[in-house]
Amino acid sequence: MSERGLYAITDSALLTDGKLLPYVEAALIGGARWLQYRDKSGDADKRLAEASQLAELCRAHDCQLLINDDLALADQLGVGLHLGQEDGSLSEARQQLGPQALIGGTCHASLQLAERALIDGASYIAFGRFFNSMTKPGAPAATPALLREARQRFSVPIVAIGGITLDNASPLLDAGADYLAVINGLFGAPDAETVQQRARQFSQLIHAS
Numbered sequence: 575m576s577e578r579g580l581y582a583i584t585d586s587a588l589l590t591d592g593k594l595l596p597y598v599e600a601a602l603i604g605g606a607r608w609l610q611y612r613d614k615s616g617d618a619d620k621r622l623a624e625a626s627q628l629a630e631l632c633r634a635h636d637c638q639l640l641i642n643d644d645l646a647l648a649d650q651l652g653v654g655l656h657l658g659q660e661d662g663s664l665s666e667a668r669q670q671l672g673p674q675a676l677i678g679g680t681c682h683a684s685l686q687l688a689e690r691a692l693i694d695g696a697s698y699i700a701f702g703r704f705f706n707s708m709t710k711p712g713a714p715a716a717t718p719a720l721l722r723e724a725r726q727r728f729s730v731p732i733v734a735i736g737g738i739t740l741d742n743a744s745p746l747l748d749a750g751a752d753y754l755a756v757i758n759g760l761f762g763a764p765d766a767e768t769v770q771q772r773a774r775q776f777s778q779l780i781h782a783s
């Protein structure tokens with residue numbers, strides 16, 4: 575598994591009108607290493623159908639798929655999981671998905687939450703938002719200084735999220751982020767070709783740092 579890279583996250587409100595699969599495929603061709611399926615619709619049949627299609631795409635492109643919020647769906651598909659503070663227990667998820675599963679936890683701007691997440695079995699810790707986010711404007715704000723502290727304290731992969739674009743990402747990489755988790759700065763594009771270009775540029779930026 576790649577230890578640094580672009581972490582593409584889908585958004586059910588952004589990837590409408592048949593964009594989900596072509597935009598995700600473009601991100602994977604552009605080099606995204608992890609993909610999170612983030613769907614807030616509550617439509618279980620749609621979620622299973624879409625996540626299954628994404629699992630196939632990810633297999634074809636050697637990308638790690640994770641499911642947002644939904645342990646049962648992650649378990650059903652045999653893929654990774656991302657849980658926020660309100661999304662259930664990381665330790666139960668670890669127990670259910672097994673020692674090899676990629677499981678991430680939202681830590682907002684808190685090293686204490688990161689410590690807790692790791693005790694509970696998280697494989698990676700996610701901090702943010704770092705910039706204004708159109709997707710989640712109310713998420714607690716974090717700083718590059720926090721990332722630097724986290725980098726010194728923890729050896730697991732560190733994920734940065736929130737308002738990240740090609741223009742503002744460098745300070746997060748300099749501060750020690752391993753993965754850049756991006757929704758709008760990647761998928762908020764006019765076409766799939768632009769998504770592919772952005773994914774390639776993010777990947778190059780990360781590997782040059």
Ligand SMILES: Cc1ncc(COP(=O)(O)OP(=O)(O)O)c(N)n1
Nearest residue numbers: 642656657658659680700733735755
């Ligand atoms: C990589 C990554 N980091 C943070 C989040 C946010 O999770 P959460 O706080 O549960 O918010 P929602 O995404 O569920 O709205 C994430 N999804 N991914």
Ligand SMILES: Cc1ncsc1CCOP(=O)(O)O
Nearest residue numbers: 707709710713736737757758
């Ligand atoms: C889910 C989430 N958690 C903190 S910020 C955020 C949204 C990330 O999306 P964007 O890259 O569009 O700001």
Ligand SMILES: [Mg+2]
Nearest residue numbers: 643657658661
């Ligand atoms: Mg959540």
